[in-house]
Amino acid sequence: MSADAPLPFQDDPRVAQAIALLDQVVADAGRDLNDVRAADPTKVDAYRARLEEFARLRAGALYYPYLATGRGHGPYVELADGSVKLDFINGIGVHGFGHAHRAMRHCGIRAAICDTVMQGNLQQADASVDLCRRLVELARRSGAAIEHVAISTSGAMSNENALKLAFHARPGRNRLLAFERCFAGRTLVLSQLTDKAAFRVNLPTDVPIDYLPFCDASDVAGSTERTLAAMRRHVGRYPNRHAAIWFELVQGEGGYNVGERSYLHAICAEARKLGIPIVFDEVQTFGRTTRPFAFQHFGLDEYAELVTVGKITQACATLFSAAFAPGPGLISQTFTAGTWELLAAIEVLDRMAAGNLFGPEGSNARLHARFAAGLERIAERTSGAIRGPWGIGGMIALTPLEGRADQAKRLAELCFDEGLMGFVAGAEPTRLRFLPPLLAIDDAMIDRALELLERAVGRLVAEFPR
Numbered sequence: 379m380s381a382d383a384p385l386p387f388q389d390d391p392r393v394a395q396a397i398a399l400l401d402q403v404v405a406d407a408g409r410d411l412n413d414v415r416a417a418d419p420t421k422v423d424a425y426r427a428r429l430e431e432f433a434r435l436r437a438g439a440l441y442y443p444y445l446a447t448g449r450g451h452g453p454y455v456e457l458a459d460g461s462v463k464l465d466f467i468n469g470i471g472v473h474g475f476g477h478a479h480r481a482m483r484h485c486g487i488r489a490a491i492c493d494t495v496m497q498g499n500l501q502q503a504d505a506s507v508d509l510c511r512r513l514v515e516l517a518r519r520s521g522a523a524i525e526h527v528a529i530s531t532s533g534a535m536s537n538e539n540a541l542k543l544a545f546h547a548r549p550g551r552n553r554l555l556a557f558e559r560c561f562a563g564r565t566l567v568l569s570q571l572t573d574k575a576a577f578r579v580n581l582p583t584d585v586p587i588d589y590l591p592f593c594d595a596s597d598v599a600g601s602t603e604r605t606l607a608a609m610r611r612h613v614g615r616y617p618n619r620h621a622a623i624w625f626e627l628v629q630g631e632g633g634y635n636v637g638e639r640s641y642l643h644a645i646c647a648e649a650r651k652l653g654i655p656i657v658f659d660e661v662q663t664f665g666r667t668t669r670p671f672a673f674q675h676f677g678l679d680e681y682a683e684l685v686t687v688g689k690i691t692q693a694c695a696t697l698f699s700a701a702f703a704p705g706p707g708l709i710s711q712t713f714t715a716g717t718w719e720l721l722a723a724i725e726v727l728d729r730m731a732a733g734n735l736f737g738p739e740g741s742n743a744r745l746h747a748r749f750a751a752g753l754e755r756i757a758e759r760t761s762g763a764i765r766g767p768w769g770i771g772g773m774i775a776l777t778p779l780e781g782r783a784d785q786a787k788r789l790a791e792l793c794f795d796e797g798l799m800g801f802v803a804g805a806e807p808t809r810l811r812f813l814p815p816l817l818a819i820d821d822a823m824i825d826r827a828l829e830l831l832e833r834a835v836g837r838l839v840a841e842f843p844r
């Protein structure tokens with residue numbers, strides 16, 4: 379455990395003993411969770427009934443019939459029907475350590491003996507200071523002018539706070555620039571920003587969004603020109619009305635479309651010239667490229683002024699430069715993060731720093747290369763039934779068949795049935811994507827995932843003959 383300030387009872391030997399005992403319990407429980415497993419037929423009916431009850435209670439079925447027992451081991455997770463899945467989506471990129479990892483458990487145990495569950499506006503744990511310092515130092519590592527952090531409860535809340543800071547710093551502006559296919563979260567404003575009409579049915583659209591085409595990797599120069607022209611058109615039509623330009627440097631929900639360095643630099647430079655604040659939404663990309671932040675991967679440090687992180691960081695946050703420091707009361711929350719989340723966030727950052735994730739030869743890049751080579755082999759053996767890969771580092775996607783939504787969804791279901799968990803992304807084409815547990819992955823797990831995927835693709839091809 380690595381918070382810098384001493385945690386309560388840190389040196390009490392009884393705590394160390396208790397942790398050792400609990401580790402033993404969990405290790406015993408997870409010993410047999412080393413591969414996928416089909417459901418136990420004696421549990422299936424009760425499991426279905428619980429899922430149906432849950433669907434009634436939450437007014438909709440879960441995407442996957444996934445109710446976990448709490449037992450897990452690395453990327454393997456046991457569901458309450460007795461099945462074991464190879465989890466390569468991890469709550470959409472949240473569980474960097476996979477399941478039942480001792481480092482995360484230790485954070486939980488340490489947090490459990492702290493006095494309160496939650497931290498918030500009137501009270502903060504000592505560890506909050508350590509988390510904020512780490513995030514700022516990490517963001518500034520290659521020159522970004524980030525100075526401040528607001529810890530928050532979700533990616534959406536971090537994005538909401540970034541927007542508030544941008545609007546606050548540009549009084550009188552009411553519009554935003556964003557990219558086609560972007561996703562920013564599900565608050566009222568973020569539903570407007572997100573380029574998906576289905577996510578804002580009957581909701582107000584009072585913050586006007588002007589969309590730009592995202593980078594087209596097959597024509598970077600042309601797409602740079604087209605995006606710049608669109609930007610100038612929007613800004614010409616509404617001068618001094620844009621409070622921010624919203625970037626996902628690698629589009630996540632939009633289908634794992636990767637920005638290209640020269641394109642991103644050109645658009646950021648234009649935004650800076652026009653005085654439009656730049657937001658890098660790194661809720662999905664953080665930790666997954668060759669650098670901790672994707673803006674560092676693309677060398678965009680000079681433009682990093684409002685940056686959000688979430689998911690794999692456990693606690694979410696908005697990072698910002700001095701120019702965006704808020705007036706009192708603009709940003710405040712009863713809950714900023716649970717104590718466990720704070721400690722877990724520190725642990726994740728420290729493990730990332732100590733590990734070998736980053737750099738051109740780092741484990742993120744190797745993971746991508748191995749997965750991509752496997753996808754190519756599957757494509758060859760199935761006469762091109764899948765295409766790709768898309769994404770970068772620890773974000774990997776493929777397009778099945780013609781990329782129709784029903785085909786991608788069916789492939790996700792077939793993978794689940796085979797024991798592999800991924801998730802769809804994008805529209806026209808819709809893809810299947812994977813977010814493996816970066817801090818708990820090895821080659822054997824990737825190879826196992828590829829085997830299961832290949833079986834699922836075989837079944838998909840049989841269902842959609844070409």
Ligand SMILES: Cc1ncc(COP(=O)(O)O)c(C=O)c1O
Binds near residue numbers: 470661
């Ligand atoms: C790029 C991006 N921004 C924001 C969010 C929203 O985060 P959360 O679901 O934690 O609110 C997501 C979630 O998928 C995301 O991918």
